[in-house]
Amino acid sequence: MSYEFDFTDVFAAWPELLQGLTATLILSALGMIIGMAVSVAGALGKTSGPAWLRWVINEYIELIRNTPLLIQIFVIYFGLPVLGFRLSSNAAALLALVVNVGAYGIEIIRAGIESIQKGQIEAGRALGLRPLLIFRFIVLKPAIQAIYPSLTSLFIMLLLNTSVCSVIAATELTAVASNIQSRNFRSFEIYFVVTLMYLGLSIFFWTVFAAIERAFLRIPTR
Amino acid sequence: MRALEATDLIYIVLAARWTLLLSLAAFLGGGGGGLLVALARTSEYKWLRIVSAGYIKLFQGTPLLMQLFLAFFVPGLFALSVDPWTAAALGLSLNASAFLGEIWRGAIEAVPRGQWEAATSLGLRYAPTMGLVVAPQAVKIAIPPTVGFLVELIKGTSLTSIIGFVELTRAAQVVNNATFRAFTIFAVTALVYYIICRPLSAYGRRLEERLRIATR
Numbered sequence: 001m002s003y004e005f006d007f008t009d010v011f012a013a014w015p016e017l018l019q020g021l022t023a024t025l026i027l028s029a030l031g032m033i034i035g036m037a038v039s040v041a042g043a044l045g046k047t048s049g050p051a052w053l054r055w056v057i058n059e060y061i062e063l064i065r066n067t068p069l070l071i072q073i074f075v076i077y078f079g080l081p082v083l084g085f086r087l088s089s090n091a092a093a094l095l096a097l098v099v100n101v102g103a104y105g106i107e108i109i110r111a112g113i114e115s116i117q118k119g120q121i122e123a124g125r126a127l128g129l130r131p132l133l134i135f136r137f138i139v140l141k142p143a144i145q146a147i148y149p150s151l152t153s154l155f156i157m158l159l160l161n162t163s164v165c166s167v168i169a170a171t172e173l174t175a176v177a178s179n180i181q182s183r184n185f186r187s188f189e190i191y192f193v194v195t196l197m198y199l200g201l202s203i204f205f206w207t208v209f210a211a212i213e214r215a216f217l218r219i220p221t222r
Numbered sequence: 223m224r225a226l227e228a229t230d231l232i233y234i235v236l237a238a239r240w241t242l243l244l245s246l247a248a249f250l251g252g253g254g255g256g257l258l259v260a261l262a263r264t265s266e267y268k269w270l271r272i273v274s275a276g277y278i279k280l281f282q283g284t285p286l287l288m289q290l291f292l293a294f295f296v297p298g299l300f301a302l303s304v305d306p307w308t309a310a311a312l313g314l315s316l317n318a319s320a321f322l323g324e325i326w327r328g329a330i331e332a333v334p335r336g337q338w339e340a341a342t343s344l345g346l347r348y349a350p351t352m353g354l355v356v357a358p359q360a361v362k363i364a365i366p367p368t369v370g371f372l373v374e375l376i377k378g379t380s381l382t383s384i385i386g387f388v389e390l391t392r393a394a395q396v397v398n399n400a401t402f403r404a405f406t407i408f409a410v411t412a413l414v415y416y417i418i419c420r421p422l423s424a425y426g427r428r429l430e431e432r433l434r435i436a437t438r
Binding site: 012060063065066067068070071072074075078079080081082083156160161162163164165167174179187188191192194195196198199202208 | 242279280282283284285286287288289291292295298299300302303373377378379381383384391394395398404405406408409411412415416418419420423
């Protein structure tokens with residue numbers, strides 16, 4: 001092994017890496033929040049909209065799920081300006097992530113809506129529960145329990161997908177890593193450290209999501 | 223800057239063969255590795271189960287792009303220079319081995335416990351039990367999600383354009399850099415991926431549906 005490891009340049013660039021990490025987190029959080037709004041709207045359209053709308057939503061889902069995120073980013077960042085819509089790299093990155101996460105989110109939310117059982121609501125009414133209580137304990141909680149694992153996996157997927165946005169020179173962690181790498185050519189060291197940072201993020205969120213599930217979403221065993 | 227011609231679009235469409243070849247290579251490599259990972263995850267030895275679980279988490283918890291970068295730069299540490307094709311095939315194979323390993327572990331564990339017990343009580347040891355009793359039933363369960371993952375793998379090959387492998391996405395970028403007709407070019411490229419992936423997705427879903435009806 002003749003290679004000399006040298007992490008000094010990586011540690012010197014620590015403030016930049018932290019900024020990249022922050023940008024990645026902001027991109028993920030915004031992408032998830034707006035993506036969920038799209039998902040809920042799409043799921044409602046798919047479960048109770050007119051036939052043409054259901055078709056449109058379905059085709060949108062299929063189109064996004066069967067094409068790479070990288071191409072979606074290119075269409076939005078390089079393609080849309082041709083049609084007269086110019087976006088900054090971060091805005092294009094966010095839009096691409098929202099469009100992408102929405103296609104997966106719609107199906108998850110729809111499954112949640114369809115998991116609600118009418119008979120349960122009727123049973124709640126028969127017991128004389130107020131509508132608010134029925135919504136909270138009979139509609140919302142079981143639906144959240146049903147979709148929680150899928151939603152958390154979707155968020156992790158989104159978090160890792162933000163790294164693809166580096167190709168349009170957004171400000172997130174991977175783009176920062178590529179910038180540092182082009183300055184000092186410590187490719188392995190930079191990417192190794194940044195990979196560990198992503199792994200740290202994933203482990204952090206896995207742990208937090210599992211803790212939330214244990215604390216609030218225990219499914220009572222019969 | 224020059225005009226976009228039909229030959230450019232043909233060049234892009236033909237570049238899809240590299241996407242398909244790379245997908246195939248990664249699926250074969252990942253399939254072999256995934257088999258080992260799945261066996262390790264369901265092994266009788268605790269340390270094997272822990273190590274293989276860590277291996278899976280490592281790939282599930284980091285971006286594929288980073289995995290490809292490392293596949294490209296790590297061999298350099300050993301004074302081996304790899305071309306983009308090798309790095310791409312290596313990175314995607316390792317990634318696929320983790321994901322397929324996890325999918326196939328689920329399939330092995332979905333085979334009812336009683337099948338193991340019955341085979342053991344007939345005096346079969348681990349290998350014949352796994353090979354003759356459990357695996358044939360696990361394969362049936364594993365096929366639909368495996369087809370689903372194949373779509374993810376094909377989409378994943380587009381990231382190898384970033385480490386310089388010339389496949390569908392890279393070909394589109396090359397044409398775009400010469401003609402600047404981005405919308406048309408990337409829409410056509412998206413369409414090529416769509417034509418490859420959509421039938422696979424649909425097939426995977428159909429298989430899943432059939433399996434659900436069969437095991438009801």
